[in-house]
Amino acid sequence: MTTTVVGPPGAARARSTPKGEERRPRRTWAPYLFVSPFYLLYVLFMLIPVGVSLWLSLTEWVGLGTPRWVGLRNYRLLATDISFHRALGNTAVFVLVALCLVVPLALLIAQALNTRGLRVRDLWRTAYFVPIVVSPILVALVFGLVFDRQFGLANAVLRALFGSGGVDWLGDPDLARVSIALVMLWRWTGYLTVFFLAGLQNVPRELYEAAALDGAGRLRTFTTVTLPALKPVTAFVVVTSFIGAAQIFEEPYLLTGGGPAESTLSVTMFIYRAAFQRQQFGYAAAAAVVLFVLVFGLSRLFNRLLGIGRAAS
Amino acid sequence: MTRARLPLHVFLLLLFVGFLAPLVWALSGSFKPRGEIFGYPPELVPDPFTLDNYRSLLTEQPFGRWFLMSTVVAVVATVVSVFVCALAGYGFAKFRFAGKRLLFNVMFSSLSIPFAVILVPLFVILVKTGLGSPWFALIVPWVAPAFGIFMMQQYIVQSIPDSVLEAARIDGASEFGIFRTIVLPLLRPALGALGVWQFLQSYNSFLWPLVLVSDSSQYTLPLGLQTLFVSEQRQYDLVLAGAVLAVLPAVALFVLLRKQLLEGLSTGAVKG
Numbered sequence: 001m002t003t004t005v006v007g008p009p010g011a012a013r014a015r016s017t018p019k020g021e022e023r024r025p026r027r028t029w030a031p032y033l034f035v036s037p038f039y040l041l042y043v044l045f046m047l048i049p050v051g052v053s054l055w056l057s058l059t060e061w062v063g064l065g066t067p068r069w070v071g072l073r074n075y076r077l078l079a080t081d082i083s084f085h086r087a088l089g090n091t092a093v094f095v096l097v098a099l100c101l102v103v104p105l106a107l108l109i110a111q112a113l114n115t116r117g118l119r120v121r122d123l124w125r126t127a128y129f130v131p132i133v134v135s136p137i138l139v140a141l142v143f144g145l146v147f148d149r150q151f152g153l154a155n156a157v158l159r160a161l162f163g164s165g166g167v168d169w170l171g172d173p174d175l176a177r178v179s180i181a182l183v184m185l186w187r188w189t190g191y192l193t194v195f196f197l198a199g200l201q202n203v204p205r206e207l208y209e210a211a212a213l214d215g216a217g218r219l220r221t222f223t224t225v226t227l228p229a230l231k232p233v234t235a236f237v238v239v240t241s242f243i244g245a246a247q248i249f250e251e252p253y254l255l256t257g258g259g260p261a262e263s264t265l266s267v268t269m270f271i272y273r274a275a276f277q278r279q280q281f282g283y284a285a286a287a288a289v290v291l292f293v294l295v296f297g298l299s300r301l302f303n304r305l306l307g308i309g310r311a312a313s
Numbered sequence: 314m315t316r317a318r319l320p321l322h323v324f325l326l327l328l329f330v331g332f333l334a335p336l337v338w339a340l341s342g343s344f345k346p347r348g349e350i351f352g353y354p355p356e357l358v359p360d361p362f363t364l365d366n367y368r369s370l371l372t373e374q375p376f377g378r379w380f381l382m383s384t385v386v387a388v389v390a391t392v393v394s395v396f397v398c399a400l401a402g403y404g405f406a407k408f409r410f411a412g413k414r415l416l417f418n419v420m421f422s423s424l425s426i427p428f429a430v431i432l433v434p435l436f437v438i439l440v441k442t443g444l445g446s447p448w449f450a451l452i453v454p455w456v457a458p459a460f461g462i463f464m465m466q467q468y469i470v471q472s473i474p475d476s477v478l479e480a481a482r483i484d485g486a487s488e489f490g491i492f493r494t495i496v497l498p499l500l501r502p503a504l505g506a507l508g509v510w511q512f513l514q515s516y517n518s519f520l521w522p523l524v525l526v527s528d529s530s531q532y533t534l535p536l537g538l539q540t541l542f543v544s545e546q547r548q549y550d551l552v553l554a555g556a557v558l559a560v561l562p563a564v565a566l567f568v569l570l571r572k573q574l575l576e577g578l579s580t581g582a583v584k585g
Contacts, residue, residue, distance in 0.1 A: 053431065112321055127329050142335050249519075300425070
């Protein structure tokens, strides 16, 4: 097992350069020139917008004229805005779906695909990956049809299996969330499977042989060999899925428009709606800052818990 | 192990069918007349078979223009971003310099900044400074993804030995010359992987074009298809045909470069 871990310029260097060369620092501008295009773009299109977002969140602005300074008022309003609470709650549900359903299912499929002697592994792998190639709008419209109350494929399957369909997939608040969750499952599972599969193929075979010699069963082998070996991949997958699910937009926007009764309204949709449909730019910015604090803070926490970057030292 | 084979294959096959069914259904629907798309039971092979959906999509809708817009934007964004990422990845992988650790962490932590946070200010800034033209705004803000830099850095650390670079330096090559003539060619597989990934990101992006592009003559594919989808009478027949056509380049690219993409994507996560 290699020991380099996410975020490790130090570790990466230690692995690639023999110790002796470390002591010879080359004084040159070259590295700065190499990384400068990124930082130029980063400052212009990331840092400045984040700063502007912070400032806008303290103003009232309809997109025209001068923003009016209102201090923390937007945040106070958010604290009592039921729609925003719903958006936060729904987004939390989607994050949980990603972390508790999508990630484990991806791991399970990867395990299955990694079985020794499995034929046409490449075909399976490709098939699961295909949904990620399909654009969100296409996903949404295909699933819009699949979940159609009268004629959709989902109800057709139910009718064929149980003799009754007519489930109002997108019209019932709870089922609408289930439908979005199913779309997430369809869209992301294969993508994450690829990462787990690559991780599994990197586990040294001797570890499994040793476990077999010790008489470890399948479950024990999984918990003592597979899981520890997969830790870096899992960390990466968990953090990426979290960040992705926390800003879910296309699925609810296109499939349900956030409804019914805001049961699928996500935080990103809330921000979009406030800014571009209601011209409440300051309010939208405040909601964005809340999302930023939550996502940035929690992903730092995940990083720390899962040990990303720790092996750098 | 042999005992486990059958259930395993059944499990994989069921999932396989589940994953592909919606797409196959959509493909087959795109060849059915409007009234038949929702026929029950759903028929796999369209009967009657028709190309009318495609014909009216291509003649009655500006599909070609949407397609061109999306493709040009995605290709330019891909070429530029692959270059920017390779530069920065190389800088981080093969040099020691003051502030490197800090700069790397700053770059890496930008992965955790949700897009929704910069959505509003980015829109305001670009429109106010007159840079809101789709040709600029759909491309430039997205050409330096941290994920791409990280992927490049990991790949370079693992696959380009220092000795090659040292030898070139002793021969008197300039730093950029080394990058251009030695590093870039060696990076080809990683560039391919990042290229596909970046192309898909740009080609499929929806939220940012939705916010930015108001002039319907500059719609990208997802925006154009959305107008058919949300119009009064949902034009499912056209939408399905459009969906099939739109996904073709992405699928073609994926099939051509899938090995590279799958391996490239995992490089960062596994070794990382």
